[in-house]
Amino acid sequence: MIEPQVDRSAVLEEVTHQPNIPLNQILYGPPGTGKTYQVVERALAILDPSFLAAAPNREAMKARYDELVAQGAISFVTFHQSFGYEDFVEGIKPVMQGGQLSYVLEDGIFLEAVRAAGGALPRMGEQAAPAARESAPAQTPQPEPSPLLSPNAQVWRIYIDGGAPISQLRDKVLARGEMRVGHFGMSPRDWNTVSADELHSTAALFRDGVRVGDLVLLASGVDTVSAVGVVTDEYAYDPTTDPTLNLEYVHSRAVNWLQTGLRVDARELTGKRFSPVTLQRVKDVSAETVLQRLGIAPLPFKSPAASEPEAVQPEEAGPPRRHVLIIDEINRGNVAKIFGELITLLETGKRAGRAEALTVKLPLSRRPLSVPDTLYVVGTMNTADRSLTQLDTALRRRFTFQPVWPEPEVLRELTIDGITLDLRKFLYAINERIERLLSREQMIGHAYLLDIPGDLPGVAGALRERILPQLEEYFFDDWGKIREVLDDPHKEEHLQFVQERKIGGEKRHRINEAAFGELEAFRLVYSRLSDDTFPFEA
Template identity: 25%
Template sequence: MLLESKNVIFRGAPGTGKSYLAKQIATDIISKGAFDDYTQLTAEQKQQVEFVQFHPSYDYADFVEGLRPRVNADGSMGFELQDGIFTRFVNRAQKNYDDAQKSAATIAKEASVQEQMADYFSNLELEDYTPTTARGTKFYIESVDERHINIAIPDNKVANKLSLNVDELRQMLESGQKFSQVKDLVVFFGKRNATQQYTYDLALFNDIKAQRRIRTKVAVQRVPMKPYVFIIDEINRGEISKIFGELFFAIDPGYRGIAGEVSTQYANMHENPEKKFSIPENVYIIGTMNDIDRSVDSFDFAMRRRFRFIEIKASERLDMLNVLGDSKKNEAIRRISALNAAISSVDELNENYQVGAAYFLKLATVDFDQLWNDYLQPLLQEYVRGIYGEDEIMAKFAHAYGANAAVAGEIDDESENQG
């Protein structure tokens, strides 16, 4: 169902194992049916799954992108644009999607360049090494990460710090072209004017090309397309329009890829402001929500149209209790069934208020009375708060569950008094 629909939301009563089911399905898809236990995934496979829980203060900056404080090399404070968790996840999926379209020859070329760059930067003594531009300007490489090469230019009194784009340097090396002057880069990148970064890109390009190294033959095979599953727990507890922003359009199953490209809110701050954001075909989204949560009613209707809703009933997830052993499992199922029947019999409640099997997994460390006193009773008291006769209703629940005799006997005492 997930592979067909792209986006699904599991809805139902609390404790029905919706989050656990989401991880099971993600694991099953990623392992191609080999297993459904998330802990069995390899570290590499776990990169294909991401889990986040929405809450009222969760926002666009957490999810898509936003400005975050950073300490500059000189100790001063500044801000930088950082990707949110969903953007980082989509970037991983997009890379796999793009790589799956490439030939073995292209992959071999990219792997060779990646090795070449890694050799160059790993062998540098960053503080001592000073590359030089075509005009003789010396600069230092302060740090290198996945996206940037941060350099210092002591002789530049106007801008003595600069951040170079790793991807631009990689593209130059992969192209197989020769670059002898800055204007060659302007043409290559399709720009109207040169940037200050191009001067230093050219210097590093020539330096890397000139390095002597033993070339190893990289074993290459075509990259298979992989599924990537993003799980949003309690999706309805966040302010959806604030979190997703313009991504409403991009997550639509009918507008994946180029058809659903959008400009994000901070596009003008990107290194390439013209680059659009899109979600590739190999991304799948699973949300979970509790039907009794007050925020369900305010769940954005535009978002509802983009998800397939699947109800998870309390009676459907009893298999979770297999870990308890037969004796305790059978007793737990008996009590769940009796308690949920009592809950559904209250006019103001319905099956959305039933108790799921996940609560009973706590029986691994507590007994049935402790489960009632510390977990189930407080939950049910919230359900019946404000309902006429709430004490009698709670006594009825306790009796159905089979709580300790002192509590369960209250309903019998009240019946005798009424008689």
Template identity: 30%
Template sequence: MKFFDKVRFKMWMQEKDNKSANTASNYAYAIDKISAHYSKETGQLINFYKTEDFEFIKGVARDYSVDGKFSSFGYENHGASRNAIATFAEFAMAISSGQYEAEKENVFPLPRVTNKLTNENKFPLNTILYGSPGTGKTYETIRKAIEIIDAPFLDFNPKRDELKNHFDHFLADGKIAFTTFHQSFSYEDFIEGIRANAVNGLIEYKVEDGVFKKIATDASLQTKSNFDEVYDALCNEIGESGLVLKTLTHSRPFDVKISNMGNLSVIPQTGNGNAMSITKENLRKFLFEDKGIEWIIYAKSIKNYIESKYSFRKSEEKSNYVLIIDEINRGNIANIFGELITLIEPSKRAGAPEALSVTLPYSKEQFSVPDNLYIIGTMNTADRSLALMDTALRRRFHFIEMMPQPELLAGIDVEGVNIERLLTRMNARITALYDREHTLGHAFFMPLRDEPTLMKLREVFERQILPLLQEYFFEDWNKIRLVVGKDLVIEEAVDTDLFDDLVDGMVNPKTYRLNLTALDRAETYIRIYAKGNA
């Protein structure tokens, strides 16, 4: 049996095909999308990670090539889909031919979960996910935040609840912060401001950090070592009371003193008593780089002592931090970000060649934005047009469009109602009557995957779809009727005897009413997408 699973595919790409971790992850995800597309187009349910037939995979790769019958889909995302399936075919050939021992688990150990930052992470530092309601923006922020902080976790194909639990862990740990912008959200909430607090019956004014400054500070502080503070404390201890340590191997005592140059002098209590110098910089080099230095047997004892007594810590390997800003377009960007709008640019982050810092107005502290803090915003295009976004924000963020994906609903059947076709038809009508930014997202219908009942479908329409359409079209019932069909919105003529006289401008007066009882019939939904019945 051949194993063409996702974990092995990603590891093969990195080990044998020299792909970056990010590219490998994208290609592996693209294979899932190709599986769904191929299944839909051919009617043959396929999961390429469960396939054992290498020749079949080669044929599929040809179908998605430049001249293949699915070339248009293969060209999506600048050819990423086509490249992904071609690479997957190479991977399958390597396993099938025995060039790569994929069947041995020790060749492909499961990735170790870590939250350390690697140089292969190439995510944009500032990203905004935008799209119409129900397109999965919130779900994607959770997945993307975990991918930024702990990418190997996704290799285990976690379920939704497992993904959320992992997200909540990082949220509690402070590596992820979440906030929502609104009309009253201010600089003081986001960066820092003066707060009034009652202390023993008296009003006390204190500068408090906002959500952005808190997580930026946490992301910065983790990279600092306390070596200088520990070394100063050690020197003070030696100057006041002297220090005697023992070698770790043979427990031979030696005195530690401070030289005139501020370095450590080591004097063994046995032997000739000659002093041996360990400079501050050599000790730093030994502690940080773990390299051998002169008089290393004494340096090891000193290291052991300061780690136990002074809690010495090295500069930690950077961990990524993520700030999620929901509804980022609803706040006043100029007021909220203030002077920091420039500092979030990648080239202005701390450590960059053009790094900038500012003096904050309340605390008077110097502040810069670390390069391991990622900002992910979400934006509902139905709430506010992308064209109205603050120009300063648009220039500094990488925008990712998230549109409805009806294909994710493939295979969901509710008493004969094809949910994928239903959403596709309604969105086509909304686009024609309004625009693509006010379409309906697939997430509204995802609960039907676990509960494919007419009662659940009615609930989706009654509580989410119909109210949203009323908001979109400002209760223009004629257009709503065009979207959902004649069964749901019934047109009625106004009683001509209602008025004594003709009303100006009222010609053939009509009124509309919702027929909610129609939601209980499968035919109502089928008529929406069945040709000639809408």
């Protein structure tokens, strides 16, 4: 197999002057040009430039690449139409634990790559949100770290998604560490922009009545408590991309849920029954009493002078080390949906340690995140799927783009029955006509003819099974233009790959299988072009 002669010096030039190595780069070009093939060299140029400088062969490069993958220095993912934020960053995933369905919040491949690059990112806990746990109050591991309870903490009872005993919405809110309510008949808007007089009475309680450090009881069913937690943040208007929440439940308060999956009678816990309203203050019972009856150890009190809940402390950052995240077919996914708020953090000047560094709070886990400048993102993009000009503007601004065009000069000249078939000229002639009829972004890559048997059946199979289907897609079954690409109008009929006939005044086309067995049919694709036309020595 002949290897494409990638310009290794150009790749090494980026490594020689380290500040010039692009943190975010995309290799783009038509299909079959070796974009994924070049990714191996790009990764080695970043992670082991001295090895690459020794000009190893392809087998050695691939072996070194595999070693780096095994060491956790390289991550690989392929985008597709169903790939989303939950897969890439973080998401709630259903799991079976002890025969019961639970929901857990899991980190995606991007957060794992951030951590592998030495970024400071708190790890997810092992807590899960049970969908339905039929059990009496049980010994539950005490929360760590403990939330701060206000010295004069109020006790509140809330319904989320009504009193149904099982609710997917309620489970999701629990997993997110929140309590949420709907609009109460008001128009959807941020309640921080609304005066207290304009708010629904329950909305005013949710925004202003509930205080940081108060205890909240979640009811799921008449007079049944299923969870208990401490409010840890002020009101937030938080529409999300989650279809379960974004239409109605956009008003949020952060809660550290101490116990979930309970089934405790309200009268035993508080000495009274609950009213049917969404949010109710439970009077004449202290937070300490409720916690004691649930078997939860006393919580530390929040200092009256403290105006903010204790911040989550990120785990200590590991040593800075380069990590390469490879995203194959980056343009096949919905980039805005997949990256979310991360698209800003990827920008070189917004990376951790830079003068304009930014940190965001992840919407599900509420963890702070900044992207280290030791994380390199290398993407590949097939321009036949989507033109570069149509790519998301935010992505284009934050990535450098490296073109990877067809290289017909790496192909062979075959000698079949004493006659030369020049695959270089064959591919060049096809691409020259495609570029004229369509665009440069929709050509045929050299890989289509690179690894084929060196005989006529091998070339015929590549044309029939690889190139023709691609041309059908490019030209939307316009067989007249496909004939032009193969120069069939200038051949004798028996040597035309696609024959054209008029039947009843209409043009009809058919594949001529006999032409695939004629060497001259392939040579005539390029034979009308002079040797001066080709950018290589003919």
